Amino acid sequence: MSYIQRINTCNNARLKGYVPFIISGLQVGWLKPHFIEQLAEWSNIFHHDEKSVQLNDNIKGFNERSEMVDKLIHVLVQKQIIKAYLNEPYPVTVGDRSEAIMTLDRSAVSYFGIRSFGQHLNGYVLKSNDIHLWIAHRAKDRYIAPGKLDNMVAGGLPWYTTLKENLIKECAEEAGMNKALVSQAQATGTVSYIAESVNGIKPDTLYCYDIELPEDFVPVCTDGEVESFELIPVNEVMETVRNSEDFKPNCNLVIIDFLIRHGLLDPDQAGYAELARKLHQ
Structure with a gap:
């Protein structure tokens, strides 16, 4: 087992067989041929040939694109092609979130191969100058x-x-932190990867943050997503990441990025440069 294997688990996409999804001349995603078949009856929204699927050019502007495709998503949910409508619009963009050309409900993002965005916070405590990380145990439901x-x-x-x-x-919601404490979090950059799920391609960009916490702080989940928290020495966290599949896969990437930034991985170690490079796909 190795750190690079953890990254490769997330970067497992194979684009062969997928068809580009185009909006206004920009490729914003990838579609499975099987899913394209489900879109065939909506020729008023999509045009497709053997090379690509395109949002029809007569659907113009951010709002019209978003509304037209959102109505379609509701129909696909009713037909049980997409599991559930989540009512969480995600930006559709080839660049930054601010450059979005429409929105798409989170439930449909992987079906259309659209890049999604998230935020991950590393909470750590210094004990005798040794780093300990607060690790969440996700609820079993x-x-x-x-x-x-x-x-x-x-x-x-x-x-x-x-x-x-x-x-x-x-x-x-997830750690019971007040606004004043959260304001101390430091943005540290992003990690990104391109995964493949049963529904399709799933590119992800995660905005990463660090916060050094006082020893007497104990996180408390208020939304039911986390069963418990544990403060673990960073060396034990490193061992868990390297030699097990105990973490939710993309959390491994956030931790590896933390280890690199805090100088906890030796740059003379074989594969160090590859490790750093593969955190940004």
């Missing part, structure tokens, strides 16, 4: 990764909120 280990705070990033606002909300 979670739809995704039940019972797995997680970063102290982690969540999706919908379109309708800023990064600051969403981080405050997630920290309050």
